[in-house]
Amino acid sequence: MQYEGTGDLTQAIPEALASRLEDDIIFGRLEPRARLTEEEVAAHYGVSRSPVREALRLLERDGLVNRAARRGIWVAPLSLKDFDEIYSCRIPLEGLAAGAAAGNDGPEKAQLLSLLPELERAFNDNDAQAFFQGDVKGSRLIYSLAANQTLTRLINSLGKQALRYRYFAYVREPRILAITAPGTQVIWRHIVQGDVARSKALTEELIHHIWQIMRDVIAERYGEA
Amino acid sequence: MQYEGTGDLTQAIPEALASRLEDDIIFGRLEPRARLTEEEVAAHYGVSRSPVREALRLLERDGLVNRAARRGIWVAPLSLKDFDEIYSCRIPLEGLAAGAAAGNDGPEKAQLLSLLPELERAFNDNDAQAFFQGDVKGSRLIYSLAANQTLTRLINSLGKQALRYRYFAYVREPRILAITAPGTQVIWRHIVQGDVARSKALTEELIHHIWQIMRDVIAERYGEA
DNA sequence: TGCATGTATCCTGTATACAATATCCAAAAT
DNA sequence: ATTTTGGATATTGTATACAGGATACATGCA
Incomplete structure (x- = not known):
């Protein structure tokens, strides 16, 4: 599957993905504690898991998602x-x-x-x-x-x-x-x-x-x- | 090539790699502005590029290395x-x-x-x-x-x-x-x-x-x- | 009915293959 | 001699394949 994302992913793919996911999280389209699986995100944007993993690392850096080793990634809860x-x-x-x-x-x-x-x-x-x-x-x-x-x-x-x-x-x-x-x-x-x-x-x-x-x-x- | 790193990589591989590289940078064994290529690091530790990339993202997060898209990664200069x-x-x-x-x-x-x-x-x-x-x-x-x-x-x-x-x-x-x-x-x-x-x-x-x-x-x- | 155990499935982590771009060096032109 | 241009090479970025741990469900037992 080649990329043909819904929009214009002119910048580097991981940054573009991270930017989209950021907005989804900030504006509540992705709920707190929602599970993010790499394959779902990859399929949704028409890319492979590699750039998705990098994007998720970026989100983790900014505290928007939490990661548990070998268990997955969740949208960080609000408290x-x-x-x-x-x-x-x-x-x-x-x-x-x-x-x-x-x-x-x-x-x-x-x-x-x-x-x-x-x-x-x-x-x-x-x-x-x-x-x-x-x-x-x-x-x-x-x-x-x-x-x-x-x-x-x-x-x-x-x-x-x-x-x-x-x-x-x-x-x-x-x-x-x-x-x-x-x-x-x-x-x-x-x-x-x-x-x-x-x-x-x-x-x-x-x-x-x-x-x-x-x-x-x-x-x-x-x-x- | 399977892993058989020089030491005990009991924790997750990217974190272990990052930890090693951190020490190398902090204690000057890797000089400021030194180029880090993924394959060299991978070969040196007997792993593939995938975990190396993740490790380098971690180092980037902590400001120890700088990345230029498609051009590579260098040890951050001191100034x-x-x-x-x-x-x-x-x-x-x-x-x-x-x-x-x-x-x-x-x-x-x-x-x-x-x-x-x-x-x-x-x-x-x-x-x-x-x-x-x-x-x-x-x-x-x-x-x-x-x-x-x-x-x-x-x-x-x-x-x-x-x-x-x-x-x-x-x-x-x-x-x-x-x-x-x-x-x-x-x-x-x-x-x-x-x-x-x-x-x-x-x-x-x-x-x-x-x-x-x-x-x-x-x-x-x-x-x- | 409740709990433990085994198995099937899903998903992450790692390795490898492929694509595309940047860099380097040599040769040619000014 | 200096600059430019072409191609070879090296390295990153992406896709895919594979391995192993985690989860969920069903089955068996108390």
Whole structure:
């Protein structure tokens, strides 16, 4: 069987597969604890098991799936404990990134400003989807401004799993957007102005705040601990 | 060709291979920028390319090798920039771990105390190797006390590359041991006593201090930026 | 009815074969 | 002499074949 995937797999196959599966997991099309068998995935995308195995290793690296030797792979379950772990790690790392981005003197910082209207509009329209995307775009820009590949790698490997919780919480409690949006805009402006200390502190505060608010939503569904 | 590896590959083959290659990289038997071809590695350990590929993915995850699509894999180069990146990330993460470990009320904390004499002796004997090992053992215990799998995963993925620099610096500047040892002992005692704030603060200070000292040694060999 | 044991099946892990691209070196052209 | 171009070679990426452990179900026994 040769590849003829449903869409355009222009990039390397394992990365493309991983990207598809990531989305399926993040947006809940693949449920927590769902079993993933290599042959099923391979058949579904019209490729052999080799690239599938590599893709699954990538998902494992980002904590989206769990593997048990010789037993298989499951979509990682969501839990309040896991959520707390992720956010306790995200706080200092995102703070570090924001501070480093603020300390970057390059001209690329201006791009953050150009993203602000987009964010503003999404907020006013109460368009969670659009805000979500704009926020992710801005975050990526901040990481690249931080010019710290190691930090980027760490944050990315947290970010995928974090997105699952964020998506879940946004859908159930759109009010979260009203807290995130203004804080995000303030922080981006401080980064552009080069205020290292404040960018870092405000980022840590904001994530901590969002953490607490999301926590209620997550706890309701995924238990007390 | 069936496996008959030089040693006992009791665990899963990819992990065992990765572990061997890790050591080879950390202790410099594989030089920075050295090319790793799948077939050579496979032939050397008497296995096929399949488990080798998986092992190399694991090394890639931990930042020990770099991969270019369809071009191959090289041992990651060492550089002052990379070193700075790693240590700027290590500070808050190790601080988080130390604080969380101090907040753990379980009885396992006592094990840290039992490691103290070992560390003390290594220090008095000026035995860098023994200190190295004791320190790693204590760190692992702290991570497990922190009871935060996500944090452990992040720290471990930094730790491997960090060890390359630590080994390099220890060999060239044994004086580093005289700074690390007393500070480490103090921190471990604070963790056992459950002093969360101080455990965290002192850990961050110590790593920051070591960072600066190691930096001179690294800079001498691996350039100014 | 409940539990243990054996067997059939499924699935992962490993090996090998094949395809395709990147690299290297030699020969030719400017 | 330097650059370019062609083909040979080496190495990665993918597909497929095979081996062995894990799971599930059925059968037998208490």
